[in-house]
Amino acid sequence: MKQIDLNDINKLLGIRLEKNDIFKFRCHPGVSCFNLCCRNLNLFLYPYDVIRLKNNLGISSDRFLDDYVDVVLRPGSHFPEVLLKMSGTEEKTCPFLTPGGCTVYPDRPDTCRTFPIEQGAVYDAKTDNVNRVQFFRPPDFCRGQDEETEWTPQTWANDQNAETYNKMTLRWYEIRRLFEDNPWGHEGPDGRKAKMAFMATYNIDGLKDFIFNSTFLKRFKLKSSTQKRIKKDDKALLLFGFEWIKFYIWGIQSKEIIVKK
Ligand code: SF4
Ligand code: SF4
Structure with missing residues (x-):
């Protein structure tokens, strides 16, 4: 999920999805691109993702943070984020990818379960609310977009058990927005x-x-x-x-x- 300026919303790539908009998509092991999307990713993890993954792996938060993520501070940002480390192989696969698919599937991160929709957060100063915006944005190589199964953003979220994740990510963004101004002072x-x-x-x-x-x-x-x-x-x-x-x-x-x- 990205913080998006309201003025920039129509300049973004992808098709903006409103509540009842329909998109076509289906991913299954028979597609020629199977598992291609789980490599060489800049996969930022949200706080709830970290909980679900470390519990899935049965390890402590410290161990998860040490072994599975890089902590990065993006330019202009005042709060670090955590980026899932890809494997050191030439293909830079996700550490949870096997030939059979995703080994943490029930606890896969919000970005993975919401894919091919990309989420963004928009702050509305008039209502003081952070709202979610969504874009249909599969990469060109993703053949799931050639399939005929129809979804709305809501039926897709239901199918992927993404509701709780989406809500928790939005809650985090309500806090994340507050870090736009440097809160650390001399520290x-x-x-x-x-x-x-x-x-x-x-x-x-x-x-x-x-x-x-x-x-x-x-x-x-x-x-x-x-x-x-x-x-x-x-x-x-x-x-x-x-x-x-x-x-x-x-x-x-x-x-x-x-x-x-
Ligand atoms: S690229 Fe698209 S269709 Fe192919 S495996 Fe990934 S999500 Fe499925
Ligand atoms: S967590 Fe699972 S779905 Fe997400 S990139 Fe890794 S293997 Fe793919």
Whole structure:
């Protein structure tokens, strides 16, 4: 998902899809391009992608971040992103690709499950909302676009179990937008605040440890129902992490985080 300026929206490549627009597509092992799309990618992972993948692999967040991603700061950006490392082979295949297909298929990233639709996020200053825009944009070599199966963006999202992913990515973009202005001040992007924001975004095990095994609960009052929820559900914990980032970096109050007197 890219942050898109409203003025640039009609200059983008691909066919913009509105809610009820129809596109034709079908991917199956019989296509001549089978698996060609899973190589040499700039595959940025969103925070919820990282949770699903590291849980699928049964490894810790630290290990996932060490072994599977590069952390990159794009020019003009103030918050790092994580890019899935492709294999070191000549073909630079995705580390999860096998001849039989994707080994993490039930937990594949949002970008993979939404493909051949590409998503973008547009901020509407009038309503103060971040809205999703979608483009049908298969690469030229993708023969799935020659097939006759018809979809709307919604029926495609349902078919790919992408709803939760799409919602979580949009929630992340509501926070991500706030980083457009440099929030780090004299600390810079390697300072204490930036490290905390990165952990709360991409290291769910670290966030859980911070909340339950530091002085956090002595300093902040969290309802017992919230504590239970975020202890057992990583998605709820990530959403709590987004609230924490807003509070910690910008002082935006949250009903869930009360400073103890
Ligand atoms: S390139 Fe398109 S049709 Fe071919 S495997 Fe990938 S998604 Fe399927
Ligand atoms: S995660 Fe799966 S679907 Fe996505 S690029 Fe890798 S192999 Fe392909």
